Amino acid sequence: MPSSRKDFPLKTTKMATLEEVPLTVSGGGDSQDEAADTASAEGSSPSPKNSTPGSGQASLLDSGEDFEMLNNEDEEEWLDVLGNGGLRKKVLEAGKGLDSRPRKGQNVRIHLKTSLADGTVVEEEPNLSFTLGDGDVIQALDLTVQLMEMEERAQVQTEAKYAYGAMGSTAPSVPPNADLTLDLRLLEVTDAPDLELLTPPERIALADRKRERGNVYYQRGEYAFAVNSYGIALQVTESSSKVDISAQEEAELLDVKVKCLNNMAAAQLKLDHLEAALRSCVSVLAHQPDNVKALFRKGKVLALQGEYTEAIRDLKSALKLEPSNKTIHAELSKLVKKHSEHKGAEQAMYKKMLGNPSPAIPQKHRGKSSWSVSWKWLFGATAVAIGGVALSVVIAARN
Template structure:
């Protein structure tokens, strides 16, 4: 049971537009990589929008190179033609090709948006084209560049985006769509629609389960790419969906299915939190998973690892032994348990040596302690003898007093 096996509880599946709708929720804006539904478009090979006439005797027969020179020598034509450095680091730039309906029409985080997207490599190679791409804005359902850019677009706007690999597919690239590692991309984006997400409490149980699974799978993508903070964000969103109350009828079977997704999210979240060294949070996730499924082996295994990392070796060993009892052939649990038993023994040896040192005479203390015991016994022997003699003298004195009094 490797971390990779644990995190891949479900394969990547393409989610429909309906499955990515939910309530508006506060979520991590800077989500990491794109996945199945990610369709990104880039710069069209169509000529750029017309510029204002620079004047100066240039005729209609002017060739394209002359036109480019004239364009570069002219004054900036206005905001529609200018590049916007979105983050101020020259790694994410946006240029408006066709203006939209005004700033009031911009979508908000948590809304479901629909865009036309075309994605190109820097050399102009078309990577992917997908019309009517739907996702929840700000949930990390797509590459980070799209989550950032679409929030700045107006309804009906067409924009050109240049994005560094950091805000696209990063150092690992992508297999689907096929993007080489560390690739800069050009995206052509048209914002078509933005609607409020439906109330998840009113969603039919199958749709709620599908939506939660979709968010969980997105978290798996982040995890596999090493974006553990973004993975935690996606799992958190999925958990919110599974834990929301339902205002529609739900059968026991549907409830169990939703519970299964919840436990998977908790397990995967614990794995991500372990990678981030957030041990308390990971332990809490494991405990929550075990409350729903006390014999969940993955939750027990991760809980044992967390306890060990916190130095709680005895509890960690007990937890791993319980997991091993449920799955005796699991080599991963065997290896982890053996390692912990050895480490616990070493720690106990160190503690015993420390205690001896604190008490003094860490080495060869037997003879010293023997003489100390002998001295203590001798002291007690003398004390008892003295006490007995003093008592006898006192009794004799009292008797003599009585005799003298009687004679008088």
């Protein structure tokens, strides 16, 4: 029966048998040490004290309990946060109990020290504050801090994909694909502020911070996280307020909102979320009908949806506002060409659906037939005219 240590970092009284141990060893920096412990345990002989002849009682080592203690004691201290060995947490100093753990949406303040695998310290933040679950920090922090208790000190080992990934980072200085060790202490937990009670400058600053975090994700190619950050920023800008706001502050808040919507549309385009991107562009244009970025991206979305006429119209509107913009020129030229090719393909398809028309009549016969029809009409008209005159004469004579 497997233990539950993947869910709880507490030691269990259930000891694994020799056959179970290899299944419980997770990947990480301790695997080589554990392998050495295993080999040592398997090669050991029972101590005289625990193997008294005739005692009829197996030693602790024979029963597997000593093996578990030697091989898996350190492993029991690690919590495999995601169950894949890529993110592990170990308590170094206990906190104030489970009830003191922070919840998503709350603000936390931590002491953070970040080290590379070789022990090089690349970052130390004595008072790092962020909102849990908002994506303000690397995933490793967002996922593990919510498992910490107040005043707890913990060590976290994270693979690169939960930290700075394949790109690495310049601040802090982290090379690409670097696994990290984080030393954390949870210092403070507070509820997030009520958006309705924030002053206009506070709302503007908060929305702008979330937007800038979205920009970081966008530049790293993490577009889903970017959309999440932009969405949080929009919630701040769109929330109702119980505090008076001046016209200038309202304009500043709208400016942040428009930037978020434009950036969100760009990220949604990268994710091929066309309907969502179109809604973002339409929202921008509802506030600023001459917003070039929104017109341009709306045109791109419509083109991808096959709405070429409307797409060309929007791109022409954008080009009219910025005639020297080479990007718009290139996109419009490409779209006009594609639209022409599409129309040609449609015409060819319709002809194929209707079938080939009957062979054309040779020019010689067609000419003869045309003259024949003309003469027939001429003779017919003359006969009608003569008949009419004769009838008039007869009527006049009777009268």
